[in-house]
Amino acid sequence: MLEKTTRINFLYDFYQSLLTPKQRSYMEMYFIEDFSLGEISETKQVSRQAIYDNIRRTEEMLEEYEDKLMLYQNFLERQKLIQDLEIELQEQPNPSIRTIVERLKELE
């Protein structure tokens, strides 16, 4: 559950600009400000079921965008490469560094 929430938070970071203001509002209340569905329902004066459906649909959309654009996956790969690069940089320069930089370039 925690892992899913973390993933959704990352996907939200990457793709929030493609969502509607209403979708962003519900997502931020639910995933970032940690309101319950009941609390969002009271605040927004919208049925709990409508909030639930909107958030579920938004989650699906975020996964669809990730299937198409892979921003989160590329981000994770880039972070891993940069971590490798930093380990190498603690040593002297060598061909491994060049290999890592080449892979970094191929990412996009």
Add this chain to the structure above:
Amino acid sequence: MLEKTTRINFLYDFYQSLLTPKQRSYMEMYFIEDFSLGEISETKQVSRQAIYDNIRRTEEMLEEYEDKLMLYQNFLERQKLIQDLEIELQEQPNPSIRTIVERLKELE
């Protein structure tokens, strides 16, 4: 004109997965295979004006996606940073390398 075509080609590379099959087909014929509007019209049996409108609208959509997600802009910045990194790697490791890697990490 050449510069615009290059930019559209890059935007198309980044965002083609968000377009419809018809949009992709027209864009590839026009920008990649270098067909004229008249030739696409003949091949597809669709009016030249409809092809033109579809391609113009697709270009606008690509620019809207870029405004929101900035994949091309981030790509250019990352390429520049990697280029800097490669120059540094021709020398001995030093604090400049660390600075570049830090900026690379902040990009996303």
